[in-house]
Amino acid sequence: MFVLPEPQKFKMRDKLDEAITRARAKNPTAKLVRIFGAALDKDGTVMLGQQGKFMPRWEFAFMDDKNGEAPPQFITVLYLAPKVPMVNDNAGNVSNMPTFSEEQIGMFANSDVVATVFASFPDHKPCGGYDNDTMVYLVQDEVPVVHVSNWKGQIVRLNAITLAKL
Numbered sequence: 001m002f003v004l005p006e007p008q009k010f011k012m013r014d015k016l017d018e019a020i021t022r023a024r025a026k027n028p029t030a031k032l033v034r035i036f037g038a039a040l041d042k043d044g045t046v047m048l049g050q051q052g053k054f055m056p057r058w059e060f061a062f063m064d065d066k067n068g069e070a071p072p073q074f075i076t077v078l079y080l081a082p083k084v085p086m087v088n089d090n091a092g093n094v095s096n097m098p099t100f101s102e103e104q105i106g107m108f109a110n111s112d113v114v115a116t117v118f119a120s121f122p123d124h125k126p127c128g129g130y131d132n133d134t135m136v137y138l139v140q141d142e143v144p145v146v147h148v149s150n151w152k153g154q155i156v157r158l159n160a161i162t163l164a165k166l
Contacts, residue, residue: 008082009045012037012058012111012135019060019077019085020105026089030062030075031099035137037111040148042119042126044112044135049081055131056080061094072096098139107161108144111135117163118148118156125152 012035023030037046039056046056062075074094078086109117114135119126127133130151137146137160144160157166 005049005082007047007049007051009041009043009047010058010079010082011045012108012137015058015079015085016060016105016108019058019079022077022085022087023060023062023075026075026087027062027064027073030064030073032060032105033063033094033097033099033138034061035059035135036061037135038133039129039131040111040115040127040133040135041129042115044110044115044127046111047129048079054080056129061091061097063094063097063099065096098142100137100139100144104144104161108137109146109158109160109163114146114148114158114160114163117158118150121154121156121165124154124156125150127151 036059039046046058050056058079060077063072065072074091076088076091115127127150133150135148146158146160149155159166
């Protein structure tokens with residue numbers, strides 16, 4: 001009989017290094033372009049492995065643009081459950097996007113810190129683990145940013161490293 005692992009809470013950095021390793025196993029020159037967390041709780045974690053739930057996730061998206069010499073390859077590493085991620089080396093849900101530098105990745109604020117900053121803004125409700133409580137790290141105008149939105153439709157855009165409001 002197959003037994004599902006118990007659901008577990010994970011912050012973004014809990015899965016980041018493994019996601020990079022898995023993407024680079026498919027393509028050693030793939031670079032991180034996006035991190036997406038859904039069903040984010042107020043403590044900045046996502047509960048992975050909840051039976052019957054598809055939305056709670058950490059998804060890491062990568063791209064290799066072949067230095068403009070061939071069509072880009074897109075890879076996603078998707079965590080819906082605590083243990084084994086789904087790796088797609090022909091991801092259709094990623095587009096040609098600016099990439100993070102290795103230095104930037106090492107300096108990202110973790111999701112728990114970002115969630116605390118988000119909830120500290122006046123009148124902002126903390127995330128509650130609902131499907132539309134999300135966090136997205138990406139590069140905009142050459143700056144690493146993190147967008148956080150909650151169940152109430154409140155959105156904040158922060159520098160992903162300094163957490164200054166943008």
